[in-house]
Amino acid sequence: xxxxxxxxxxxxxxxxxxxxxxxxxxxxxxxxxxxxxxxxxxxxxxxxxxxxxxxxxxxxxxxxxxxxxxxxxxxxxxxxxxxxxxxxxxxxxxxxxxxxxxxxxxxxxxxxxxxxxxxxxxxxxxxxxxxxxxxxxxxxxxxxxxxxxxxxxxxxxxxxxxxxxxxxxxxxxxxxxxxxxxxxxxxxxxxxxxxxxxxxxxxxxxxxxxxxxxxxxxxxxxxxxxxxxxxxxxxxxxxxxxxxxxxxxxxxxxxxxxxxxxxxxxxxxxxxxxxxxxxxxxxxxxxxxxxxxxxxxxxxxxxxxxxxxxxxxxxxxxxxxxxxxxxxxxxxxxxxxxxxxxxxxxxxxxxxxxxxxxxxxxxxxxxxxxxxxxxxxxxxxxxxxxxxxxxxxxxxxxxxxxxxxxxxxxxxxxxxxxxxxxxxxxxxxxxxxxxxxxxxxxxxxxxxxxxxxxxxxxxxxxxxxxxxxxxxxxxxxxxxxxxxxxxxxxxxxxxxxxxxxxxxxxxxxxxxxxxxxxxxxxxxxxxxxxxxxxxxxxxxxxxxxxxxxxxxxxxxxxxxxxxxxxxxxxxxxxxxxxxxxxxxxxxxxxxxxxxxxxxxxxxxxxxxxx
Numbered sequence: 001x002x003x004x005x006x007x008x009x010x011x012x013x014x015x016x017x018x019x020x021x022x023x024x025x026x027x028x029x030x031x032x033x034x035x036x037x038x039x040x041x042x043x044x045x046x047x048x049x050x051x052x053x054x055x056x057x058x059x060x061x062x063x064x065x066x067x068x069x070x071x072x073x074x075x076x077x078x079x080x081x082x083x084x085x086x087x088x089x090x091x092x093x094x095x096x097x098x099x100x101x102x103x104x105x106x107x108x109x110x111x112x113x114x115x116x117x118x119x120x121x122x123x124x125x126x127x128x129x130x131x132x133x134x135x136x137x138x139x140x141x142x143x144x145x146x147x148x149x150x151x152x153x154x155x156x157x158x159x160x161x162x163x164x165x166x167x168x169x170x171x172x173x174x175x176x177x178x179x180x181x182x183x184x185x186x187x188x189x190x191x192x193x194x195x196x197x198x199x200x201x202x203x204x205x206x207x208x209x210x211x212x213x214x215x216x217x218x219x220x221x222x223x224x225x226x227x228x229x230x231x232x233x234x235x236x237x238x239x240x241x242x243x244x245x246x247x248x249x250x251x252x253x254x255x256x257x258x259x260x261x262x263x264x265x266x267x268x269x270x271x272x273x274x275x276x277x278x279x280x281x282x283x284x285x286x287x288x289x290x291x292x293x294x295x296x297x298x299x300x301x302x303x304x305x306x307x308x309x310x311x312x313x314x315x316x317x318x319x320x321x322x323x324x325x326x327x328x329x330x331x332x333x334x335x336x337x338x339x340x341x342x343x344x345x346x347x348x349x350x351x352x353x354x355x356x357x358x359x360x361x362x363x364x365x366x367x368x369x370x371x372x373x374x375x376x377x378x379x380x381x382x383x384x385x386x387x388x389x390x391x392x393x394x395x396x397x398x399x400x401x402x403x404x405x406x407x408x409x410x411x412x413x414x415x416x417x418x419x420x421x422x423x424x425x426x427x428x429x430x431x432x433x434x435x436x437x438x439x440x441x442x443x444x445x446x447x448x449x450x451x452x453x454x455x456x457x458x459x460x461x462x463x464x465x466x467x468x469x470x471x472x473x474x475x476x477x478x479x480x481x482x483x484x485x486x487x488x489x490x491x492x493x494x495x496x497x498x499x500x501x502x503x504x505x506x507x508x509x510x511x512x513x514x515x516x517x518x519x520x521x522x523x524x525x526x527x528x529x530x531x532x533x534x535x536x537x538x539x540x541x542x543x544x545x546x547x548x549x550x551x552x553x554x555x556x557x558x559x560x561x562x563x564x565x566x567x568x569x570x571x572x573x574x575x576x577x578x579x580x581x582x583x584x585x586x587x588x589x590x591x592x593x594x595x596x597x598x599x600x601x602x603x604x605x606x607x608x609x610x
Contacts (some may be wrong), residue, residue, distance in 0.1 A: 003310060003313045003314060003317060004143075004306075004309055004310055004313045006313070006316075006317070006320075007139055007312070007313035007316040007317065008143070008313075010316055010320055011136060011139060011140060011143075011316065014092055014095070014096065014136070015092065015140075017095075018091060018092045018095045019088050019089075019091055019092050021088065022085075022088050022089070022092070022140075025081055025084065025085060025088065026140075026144055026147075028077065028081055029078060029081045029082065029085075029144055029148075030144065030147050030148055030151065032074045032075075032077050032078035032081070033078055033144075033145070033148035033152075034148055034151045034152050034155065035074055036071050036074035036075050036078060037152065037294065038152070038155060038156075038294075039067055039070060039071050039074070040071060041287070041290045041291055041294050042067075042287070043064075043067050043068075043071075044286055044287075044290060045283050045284070045286045045287030045290060046063060046067070046283075047060065047063070047064070048282055048283035048286055049283040050063065052281065052282070052283055085140075085141070089136070089137050089140060089141075092136065093129050093136060093137060096128070096129055096136065096319070097125070097129055099323065100121075100124060100125060100128075100129070100319070100322070100323070103322075103323060103325075103327075104121055106327070107325070107327055108327070108393075109388070109393040109394070110353075110393065110394050110395070114353065117325075118201065119194070119197045119198065119201060120318075120321065120322045120325065121322055122197055122200060122201050122204070123193065123197050123318040123321075123322070124318050124319045124321070124322035124323070126197075126200065127193070127314070127315035127318040127319070128315050128316060128318050128319025128320075128322075129319065131315065133311075134311055134312055134314065134315035135312060135315030135316060135318075135319065136312070136315070136316060136319070137312075138308065138311065138312035138315065139309060139312030139313055139315070139316055140312075141312075142305050142308040142309040142311075142312055143305075143309045143312070145301065145305040146301075146302065146305035146306055146309045148301075149298050149301035149302045149305055150302060152294070152298040152301075153295070153298040153299060153302055156291055156294055156295040156298060157172075157295065159288075159291050159295075164271065167267070167268065167271055168295075170264075170267065171264050171267075171268065171295065171296065171299065172299070174260045174261075174263060174264045175260075175264070175299035175300075175302065175303060177256075177260055178256070178257040178260050178261065178299075178300075178303045179302070179303050179306055179307070181252075181253040181254075181256040181257050181260075182250075182253045182254075182257060182303060182306075182307040183307065183310065184249070184253060185246075185249040185250045185252070185253040186307060186310055186311055186314070188246065188249045189246045189249070189250075189311075189314075190314045192242050192245065192246055193314075193318070195238075195242045196239065196242060198238075199235050199236075199238045199239040199242065200239065202231075202235040203232065203235045203236065203239065206228060206231055206232050206235070207232075209228070210228055210232075257303060261296070261300060264296060264299075265293075265296055268292045268296065269289065269292070272285060272288055272289050272292065275288075332409060332410050332411055332412050332413070333412055334406065334410045334411050334412065334415075335411070335412065335415045336403060336411050336415055336416055336418075336419045336505070337404060338419070338505070339404070339505070340369035340370050340505060340535065340536060341367075341369060341403055341404060341419075341505050341506050341535075341536040342366070342367065342368055342369050342403070342404050342405075342536075343366070343367040343390065343401070343402070343403055343506075343536065344365075344366045344367075344400075344401070344402040344405075345363045345364055345365050345366075345399070345401055346364065346399055346400040346401070346402060347362055347363075347364055347398065347399040347400070348360065348362075348363040348364075348389065348396045348398070348399035348400070348401060349361050349362055349363070349396065349397050349398045349399055350382075350385060350389060350394060350396055350397050351397045357559075358397065358559055359382050359385050359559050360382045360385055360386060360389075360559045360560075361559050361560050362399070362560070363386070363399070363560075363561050364561070365554060365561060365564060367536060367538070368536075369536060370533070370534075370535065370536055371536060371537075371551050371552065372529075372537050372539065372549060372550045372551045372552075373537065373538045373539065373550055373551065373552055373553075373554060374538075374539050374540075374541065374547035374549070374550030374552070374553040374554070375387075375538060375539070375540045375541075375553075375554050375555075375556065376540075376541065376542070376544060376547060376553060376554070376555050376556070376577070376580070377555055377556035377557055377562075378557060380558075381556040381557050381558065381559065382556055382559045383510075383540050383556055384424070384425065384510060384540070386556070387422070387424075387508055387510055387538065387540065389401060390408075390506075390508070390538075391416075391417070391420055391422060391508070392408060392411070392413050392416045392417070395409070418504075419504055419505045419506060420504050420505075420506045420508065421498075421499040421500070421502040421503075421504035421506070421507050421508070422499065422507075422508040422509075422510070423492075423495045423496060423498070423499050423508070423509050423510060424510045425510050425511045427495050428491065428495075429475045429476075429486065429491045429494050429495065430475070431474060431475060431476040431478045431479045431480075431483065432474065432475065433469075433471065433472045433473060433474055433475075434451075434455075434464050434467070434470075434471045434472070434473055434474075434475060434494070435448065435451050435471040435472065437475055437494055437498060438451045438454055438455065438494065438497045438498050438501050439451055439498075439501055440498060440501075440502075448471070450501055451471060451497075451501065452471075454497040454498075454500040454501045455497050457497070457500060458493040458494070458496045458497040458500070459493055460490065460493045460494060460497060463490065467484060468482055468484075469482060475491075475494070496509070503534075503535075504535060505535050505536065506535060506536050506537070506538070507535050507536070507537040507538070508537070508538045508540075509537075509538070509539050509540065509541075510540045511540055511541060511542065529549050543584065544577070544580060544581045544584055544585075547567055548567050550566075550567070551566070552564060552565060552566060553565065553566065553567060553570055553577065555570070555576060555577045557576060562575075562576060563575050563576060563577050
């Protein structure tokens, strides 16, 4: 009951906030839902009473017509109100979805990467909003029916109890036992929801990957069909096994409830048959047996709708559990000065939650104003983690990051983000128009001259001018049928244009040339060099040739800053950087096969030699 009361409080608050007219609708549904069945019980016994008292045929017709018309009006009104309920509930679900997504997009980024957090989010959306058999929609619909059933129960209890109080008490007791059986089954289902969430999350991932057009090539060429189907079957099996265990609990509960219901009906009808034999009038017998059947029916409905309402309430609890997750209040209020940035990493270390060792250990360096920094290193060296720390997406486990002498923790995150333009390895263009992808602003606030300038600097202007709707053409055809699919290289250029449009104080490029051909890569470096003159910039790349543009190069290995200096200085040191550069350069040298013993070794292998 506590679960239902909590869910009722939350739901009423949401209705009051988003759709108050639903309260009036619920009241009318309640009244019509109680009166129409009651009149249907009264009508047969009333006719028998009128016949027993020898009323005229005309009187019988007046009563029959009047009551039948009233019942028809009440039924029609009830059905109409139930039909108009759905659009109003949909509006509330839309508002709740927006609240959910607003929170999901504002929680700390490090929390987003946590598996347990993602499961809570998935349960909140699936059980609270999307699934019509649980959550808000299910709770309100069945809650209305439960309210009608409880009111009908008390109405018939007054009538029924006036005959024999002990009989009424017996029926209520047996009905409460039925409710108890079903509540135990629901409690077990709620406990197993964690297992549901794990299987559902895995299935959603594989369903998504199978349908992605970009994955179609790899699936076919590498014959991944059987492997993917096996994974989907496995998690479907896990889901079904949990479902079957839950349904077994419900089966036993329903068997117990059915047995109690049969016993209840047998006792009631046996009593009234005994009273009929001992002198009860036929009209009174019909009225009381009808009332008894309706009374039992109301009790059955209470059992059913209570259980369904509780199931809906548990979905609401999943939603509220996520919405109640504490978000660390940001005490920082300082704005980042709108000037060139000097960045200092002061003994910075970082360790992921539940990790056994640091990803970055005691990192110390300074990036001067308008300096171009190249960051290189083997896979897993901590390069991208370093950038996420600098962007304020992660918080250092120890140490400080200073911007112009001020600890980054003192800056408001939203303001910090406005001073950074970053292109990450996994950044992607959204299914918006070209201009919105570049500007990331609403239509009225886009500077189109700047959009075209950025597209031209990134070698995309000609491509966009040839599109059907030019800058208004959508990237991808998932939303607009007139949308176009950009190649990987074209998307990379578009993301670079987005970074240039912001005119930020700090420009960060994380492997920006990965999908570009040699000529496009050369053009990108030239554009980067021009843009970097206007701000502090960081360039991460596995292609060491690109680091020639950097004023200094930082080489990371196994979470530590191992080497730092200019390209020429690092080559002269003949350390890990020199060996990595030689390994890559040998591919492009004439007669490069002479260096096969070096080139066949991976960069990660070379890192182990340092």
